[in-house]
Amino acid sequence: MPRLFTGLEIPADIGMRLSLLSGGLRNARWIERGDYHITLRFIGDIEDRLADEIADALGRIHRDPIEIRLGGLDAFGKDKPHSIFARVEPTPELAELQAEQERIIQRLGLPAERRKFTPHMTLCRLRGGASADEVARWLAMHGDFQAPTFTAGRFVLFSSKASTGGGPYLIEEAYPLAA
Numbered sequence: 001m002p003r004l005f006t007g008l009e010i011p012a013d014i015g016m017r018l019s020l021l022s023g024g025l026r027n028a029r030w031i032e033r034g035d036y037h038i039t040l041r042f043i044g045d046i047e048d049r050l051a052d053e054i055a056d057a058l059g060r061i062h063r064d065p066i067e068i069r070l071g072g073l074d075a076f077g078k079d080k081p082h083s084i085f086a087r088v089e090p091t092p093e094l095a096e097l098q099a100e101q102e103r104i105i106q107r108l109g110l111p112a113e114r115r116k117f118t119p120h121m122t123l124c125r126l127r128g129g130a131s132a133d134e135v136a137r138w139l140a141m142h143g144d145f146q147a148p149t150f151t152a153g154r155f156v157l158f159s160s161k162a163s164t165g166g167g168p169y170l171i172e173e174a175y176p177l178a179a
Helices: 012-019 048-058 092-107 132-142
Strands: 003-009 028-030 037-045 066-068 070-076 083-088 120-126 150-152 154-160 170-176
Touching: 003 048, 037 092, 037 120, 037 154, 048 092, 048 154, 048 170, 066 092, 070 120, 070 132, 083 132
Parallel strands: none
Antiparallel strands: 003 037, 003 154, 028 120, 066 150, 070 083, 083 120, 154 170
16 A cells, blocks of 8 residues: 655755755754755655546646745754645746646545645654744744756655655656656
């Protein structure tokens, strides 16, 4: 039973820049540079047959490549931070790609995603050690991070381990963005 999600890959040079931010927070579990991605839709643990149906249906998406801009860092869980992420500038093209994937997955019988789509790239997960003040200080030191714009030329169906954080992530299928 695979655990699946869709996402956009991060170019190696930007991944290198982001990896240099690692460190400086107690009990932070930093994402490995090769596992950086922008999640579009978490699918979850599903049966192999449904995984095949999803992989096939995603192949029918025809969209143009998408310009991606990372700008600034932030944390989810303001009073009790649980992760730090790089902000991804929301664009209509990114929202439309995510929404089309959401529709496909719901048509195949899976429940709707409960959380509103907030494009981001997780850098680390916090496990109870870093206080809101520590995270605020870390963000004050690093939060103005900027990276060059890049073009996402494909989206990917990833699988992950059923463990905290899930990495390493494996590419199950890749779908070009070229309408």
